Amino acid sequence: MPTTLTDVFRGHPIHLPHSHQPDFTSLRELPDSYTWTPKDDLLFAAAPSPPATGENIPLIDLNHPDAASQIGSACRTWGAFQIANHGVPLELLQGIEFLTGSLFRLPVKRKLKAARSETGVSGYGVARISSFFNKQMWSEGFTITGSPLNDFRKLWPQLHLNYCDLVEEYEEQMQKLASKLMWLALNSLGVSEEDIKWASVNSDLNWAQSALQLNHYPVCPEPDRAMGLAAHTDSTLLTILYQNNTAGLQLFRDDLGWVTVPPVPGSLVVNVGDLFHILSNGLFKSVLHRARVNQTKSRLSVAFLWGPLSDIKISPVPKLVSPVESPLYQSVTWKEYLRTKAVHFNKALSMIRNHVEE
Ligand SMILES: O=C(O)CCC(=O)C(=O)O
Numbered sequence: 001m002p003t004t005l006t007d008v009f010r011g012h013p014i015h016l017p018h019s020h021q022p023d024f025t026s027l028r029e030l031p032d033s034y035t036w037t038p039k040d041d042l043l044f045a046a047a048p049s050p051p052a053t054g055e056n057i058p059l060i061d062l063n064h065p066d067a068a069s070q071i072g073s074a075c076r077t078w079g080a081f082q083i084a085n086h087g088v089p090l091e092l093l094q095g096i097e098f099l100t101g102s103l104f105r106l107p108v109k110r111k112l113k114a115a116r117s118e119t120g121v122s123g124y125g126v127a128r129i130s131s132f133f134n135k136q137m138w139s140e141g142f143t144i145t146g147s148p149l150n151d152f153r154k155l156w157p158q159l160h161l162n163y164c165d166l167v168e169e170y171e172e173q174m175q176k177l178a179s180k181l182m183w184l185a186l187n188s189l190g191v192s193e194e195d196i197k198w199a200s201v202n203s204d205l206n207w208a209q210s211a212l213q214l215n216h217y218p219v220c221p222e223p224d225r226a227m228g229l230a231a232h233t234d235s236t237l238l239t240i241l242y243q244n245n246t247a248g249l250q251l252f253r254d255d256l257g258w259v260t261v262p263p264v265p266g267s268l269v270v271n272v273g274d275l276f277h278i279l280s281n282g283l284f285k286s287v288l289h290r291a292r293v294n295q296t297k298s299r300l301s302v303a304f305l306w307g308p309l310s311d312i313k314i315s316p317v318p319k320l321v322s323p324v325e326s327p328l329y330q331s332v333t334w335k336e337y338l339r340t341k342a343v344h345f346n347k348a349l350s351m352i353r354n355h356v357e358e
């Protein structure tokens with residue numbers, strides 16, 4: 001049996017008592033433990049991109065004949081893009097938004113019935129990256145790996161089966177879309193199935209696995225001093241994110257600073273993750289991103305975190321490595337990479353980078 005994502009995460013529990021999770025609706029002021037300064041995160045106050053630059057994350061129509069090259073170019077310059085005409089039915093997106101809203105609207109006591117256990121991955125709790133920061137994030141999350149049946153039964157004694165079906169349908173659609181996007185991006189670099197044997201297009205995707213991360217950012221009394229989800233890159237190949245109609249997601253570009261990803265109804269945001277960065281020998285950039293919060297509107301997001309089975313070795317595609325240089329990254333499995341990430345967090349990619357002789 002290959003190791004599953006659940007097994008991998010289990011080795012790196014989050015040591016935060018769940019009692020830390022406040023009832024956000026009762027707080028009229030930002031507690032000290034939720035007040036961020038540049039000391040807590042170097043990029044906290046980095047300049048937002050001036051609106052006048054007109055630089056915006058690309059919105060790509062998947063039906064456009066040039067979609068592949070547009071995706072490739074977005075992966076190189078932004079490490080992210082939005083997609084329209086992606087084929088995922090609007091009702092399914094509305095369904096998952098409804099489920100997510102219903103979950104986080106439950107009384108705190110009920111949500112805690114499905115709290116992530118000390119050594120577990122699935123369930124309700126704080127952001128997984130919380131352990132790397134001194135301050136708390138203004139958000140709550142719910143992670144799904146495998147079947148959500150056990151947790152959903154505790155949350156919704158009556159409706160859990162309907163909600164399980166919805167999650168299954170959503171994951172199936174996301175899985176297909178993720179593979180399509182990966183291959184469009186790779187084809188734009190001239191990489192074909194011959195070059196990556198483990199990721200066959202026609203293999204009913206039995207080489208891939210995923211997790212679903214539901215996020216809620218409640219209305220916040222002092223959004224400028226709070227952080228919804230601190231800056232990080234995803235450890236995935238690709239992440240497909242659905243966001244509701246409240247802005248909050250920001251991407252970091254060295255030349256622009258933090259750029260907000262405007263919600264476009266019905267569209268999806270796609271992020272290049274660390275594994276795709278490695279696979280493309282650094283041509284595609286895994287994007288640093290974070291979520292800010294809002295004083296009047298709460299925000300929901302659903303991240304489909306997608307990667308290969310935990311024991312598949314990911315190495316830079318030889319075709320993308322110059323014949324006179326060695327690959328930029330060592331080869332790693334998702335399992336090994338997550339272990340490195342659990343220790344080195346945002347420095348994990350540079351930890352597995354091969355040092356070029358001067
Ligand atoms: O809420 C968002 O927009 C970002 C969520 C995210 O980055 C994550 O769950 O990894």
Ligand SMILES: [Fe+2]
Nearest residue numbers: 232233234289
């Ligand atoms: Fe993320």
